Amino acid sequence: xxxxxxxxxxxxxxxxxxxxxxxxxxxxxxxxxxxxxxxxxxxxxxxxxxxxxxxxxxxxxxxxxxxxxxxxxxxxxxxxxxxxxxxxxxxxxxxxxxxxxxxxxxxxxxxxxxxxxxxxxxxxxxxxxxxxxxxxxxxxxxxxxxxxxx
Amino acid sequence: xxxxxxxxxxxxxxxxxxxxxxxxxxxxxxxxxxxxxxxxxxxxxxxxxxxxxxxxxxxxxxxxxxxxxxxxxxxxxxxxxxxxxxxxxxxxxxxxxxxxxxxxxxxxxxxxxxx
Numbered sequence: 001x002x003x004x005x006x007x008x009x010x011x012x013x014x015x016x017x018x019x020x021x022x023x024x025x026x027x028x029x030x031x032x033x034x035x036x037x038x039x040x041x042x043x044x045x046x047x048x049x050x051x052x053x054x055x056x057x058x059x060x061x062x063x064x065x066x067x068x069x070x071x072x073x074x075x076x077x078x079x080x081x082x083x084x085x086x087x088x089x090x091x092x093x094x095x096x097x098x099x100x101x102x103x104x105x106x107x108x109x110x111x112x113x114x115x116x117x118x119x120x121x122x123x124x125x126x127x128x129x130x131x132x133x134x135x136x137x138x139x140x141x142x143x144x145x146x147x148x149x150x
Numbered sequence: 151x152x153x154x155x156x157x158x159x160x161x162x163x164x165x166x167x168x169x170x171x172x173x174x175x176x177x178x179x180x181x182x183x184x185x186x187x188x189x190x191x192x193x194x195x196x197x198x199x200x201x202x203x204x205x206x207x208x209x210x211x212x213x214x215x216x217x218x219x220x221x222x223x224x225x226x227x228x229x230x231x232x233x234x235x236x237x238x239x240x241x242x243x244x245x246x247x248x249x250x251x252x253x254x255x256x257x258x259x260x261x262x263x264x265x
Binding site: 013014016017020035038039042045046049052109110112113116117 | 156175177178179208210211212214215238239242243246247
């Protein structure tokens with residue numbers, strides 16, 4: 001099984017493109033189709049954006065740990081698990097939910113995007129402060145290795 | 151042409167229908183500067199504001215939020231804001247956030263001038 005990747009970034013928007021690239025590379029190595037790969041990267045980008053904005057109040061340079069690994073869901077399907085650990089503000093996980101989309105206004109879309117894209121997303125207060133978000137996604141199908149370009 | 155991080159913004163100015171062509175990524179890093187530029191154009195009260203998304207490779211909720219905010223400003227000022235040719239990834243984001251009907255979307259600049 002492909003080994004997990006763990007690394008730490010600062011709470012800066014400039015860190016996000018490199019995270020997306022790393023995620024996409026991991027998903028492609030797992031033979032994920034491009035659309036699913038992009039969706040995964042978008043969901044993680046939104047989760048990190050929420051950490052930067054709400055967990056750290058837009059203060060840069062604060063630590064965020066990211067872990068990507070292959071996983072097997074409770075349904076026995078192989079997918080990718082992403083864990084995001086921050087050390088910012090702790091909040092009640094029950095208060096984290098997407099807003100009503102019938103009200104069209106800027107902002108508040110990140111959690112909705114995450115829950116739409118990912119198969120599961122679990123928020124929990126982390127020991128020692130901050131929050132941990134664990135997300136899993138399984139692709140609808142894998143790319144046929146004989147047709148994959150890489 | 152101005153450039154902010156990985157987004158380039160080219161504005162073809164016109165009193166009636168300025169055209170804003172975006173190339174690159176509209177996200178948390180780039181959307182604040184874009185917002186300022188678009189608000190400035192809306193403040194001139196043109197008849198239309200055309201935003202060409204043909205070359206936008208990536209957009210996040212900050213980018214979508216910026217477009218929603220600008221659309222609301224244009225609606226209040228009776229300016230017709232038209233988005234042009236969003237690519238599959240951006241269209242998908244509009245669908246996930248159920249905004250595909252909220253925005254006026256044209257396939258080409260020519261179509262945007264007639265909608």
